[in-house]
Every structure is written in structure tokens, then in C-alpha cells.
Amino acid sequence: MNHHSVWETFVTIWNYALWKVGPEGVTVGHYVMALVVMIVGFQIARHVQGRIRRRLEHKRNLDSSGKLALERITFAIMITAILYTTLAILRIPLTVFHFAVGGLMIGVGFGARELFSNLISGIILMVERPVKIDDVVEVENEIGRVFNIGLRSFQIHTENNIDIMLPNSVVLNEKLVNWTKNDHMVLTKVSIGIAYESDIHKSTELMIQAVANIDGVLKEPAPFVLFKEHGDSTLNFDVYFAVNVMNKMERWVFESQANYSLNDTLRAAGVDIAFPQLDVHLKAGLEKQPEIL
Numbered sequence: 001m002n003h004h005s006v007w008e009t010f011v012t013i014w015n016y017a018l019w020k021v022g023p024e025g026v027t028v029g030h031y032v033m034a035l036v037v038m039i040v041g042f043q044i045a046r047h048v049q050g051r052i053r054r055r056l057e058h059k060r061n062l063d064s065s066g067k068l069a070l071e072r073i074t075f076a077i078m079i080t081a082i083l084y085t086t087l088a089i090l091r092i093p094l095t096v097f098h099f100a101v102g103g104l105m106i107g108v109g110f111g112a113r114e115l116f117s118n119l120i121s122g123i124i125l126m127v128e129r130p131v132k133i134d135d136v137v138e139v140e141n142e143i144g145r146v147f148n149i150g151l152r153s154f155q156i157h158t159e160n161n162i163d164i165m166l167p168n169s170v171v172l173n174e175k176l177v178n179w180t181k182n183d184h185m186v187l188t189k190v191s192i193g194i195a196y197e198s199d200i201h202k203s204t205e206l207m208i209q210a211v212a213n214i215d216g217v218l219k220e221p222a223p224f225v226l227f228k229e230h231g232d233s234t235l236n237f238d239v240y241f242a243v244n245v246m247n248k249m250e251r252w253v254f255e256s257q258a259n260y261s262l263n264d265t266l267r268a269a270g271v272d273i274a275f276p277q278l279d280v281h282l283k284a285g286l287e288k289q290p291e292i293l
Helices: 003-014 028-056 064-089 094-108 110-128 168-173 200-212 248-268
Strands: 017-021 024-027 136-139 142-149 153-157 163-167 176-178 185-194 224-230 235-244
Touching (some): 028 064, 110 153, 110 168, 163 168, 185 200, 200 224, 200 235, 200 248
Antiparallel strands (some): 017 024, 136 142, 136 176, 185 235, 224 235
């Protein structure tokens, strides 16, 4: 057999129609090309994913969950592109694929709706990063440190040594307060009331001094005092100061130390820490009221 006949045989086999798609057929050549695209494309996708993983290892502004999300999203996009290219080579209408996926979704039913909602919410949390690992957050009246952001759930650790798992969709749709998004500095306050006879200007200086001397209270922003109101029995003040905290308990400890220091400092200076009291005035010499028969 000469080279010419070998080539003709190869071309005949290459163009042999395996099945018909409308007026056109899918040949052996189409099938081989689709197979090559699948194999080579998958290897390229794995290689790109590995390259991205190695490059992200040196990015300190991304936590492990964010890096994993970028890897998975990139790999999923590439696999989707490879799948669509393969379908196009095999001349399979993409509408057929869409209907198949739609039928699968209907078959799975509404029970999987929450699962997919949580998966999408997890990807959004990893990409947009409204919170990150070790942030202190408050969600659904629970406060704790974030220790895991998964594709399905969001997990926090409270000061009571309790791990709470919340669905990602709840975290994304409900009000979430991040105490430490950009840093761990929190501005907190304690309230105190002093007697009406007190020198308010001297007392204000003493309050600022009392909290400024606490170890861990930040110099910037400096502590300050707001005269809140003239109460029924006391002059009421709010004492503000900034601290770095990693959880709710540390904040409570600083507030407790501030109350101790305010009490000691004001009492030592002779400033009365007032308490609610009621003065009753009796008027003497009242005329006797006539008796009613």
C-alpha cells in the first residue's frame, strides 16, 4: 500500500460520520478533536490552578478561604469553557444541555434551593470579603470570632466556648456587624453619675485621667467625656475610650477596669458618685381639715 492510499484511508476514516445532528454529521475527526480538547484542556486547567495556588501563597492580604475560593472559581470557569467547546465540536446544541440542566434542577426539587443559595452566598462572602478569618462579628444577636468561612456555612466561636454554624445565606442577607473589619480597634464607653454639688470640670479631667491610665487603652484616639444629661438625682456622663480587642470578653474586661478606675479616682478626689435619692419635705402648721359627717 502506497502513501497515497494510506492517506485516502485515513481521510475516509476521519470523515466517517458517527451520527447525524440535523443536516450535518459528527465524524470521527470531530470525536477525536473533542476528546483531545477535553484531555488537554483539563490538564491545562489543573496546571493553571496550580500556578494560581503558588502565586497566592505569597499574598498576605488574602486569607486561606479567599485563596481557595479564587482557585475553585478559576478552575470552574475553565472547565465550563472546555465543556462548552467540546459540545460545540460535537455539534450538540447548547439548548439541549440547558434543558438537561433545567430538568435536573426540577428533579432535585425545592429541597436543594437552600443548598445552592448557601453555595452562591459562600462564594460571594469569599470574593467580596465583608468579613475574614479572626474578625469579631455580630449576627443574629450572636457575637464571636470568625474561624471558618466555608462554601455552605459560616462559623464563629463565642466567649462561652461555643461554636456556632450559620448558613451563608443568613449571614449575607441578615444584618451583620463587623467590629474589626479594618483593624481591631473598638471605641467603647462606660457611664457614671456624680452628685449635683460636684465640680464638673474637675470631675471631667479626673474621668479622662482614670481611663487613660489603664494599660491597653489607646492614646489615639484619646479618651473623652460627654456630659449626657442632668438626671433626677445625678449629673450623668459617658466616658469614651479606644482599645484593641479580639473578642467580646476583652471589651467587657476593659469596661470593667474603667469602672474600677473611675470609682477609685473620683472617690480619692472627694467627688461623690451619686445614687438615686428622694427628698420629702413636710410642711408644718397645716390647718385642721373639717370633719365630714
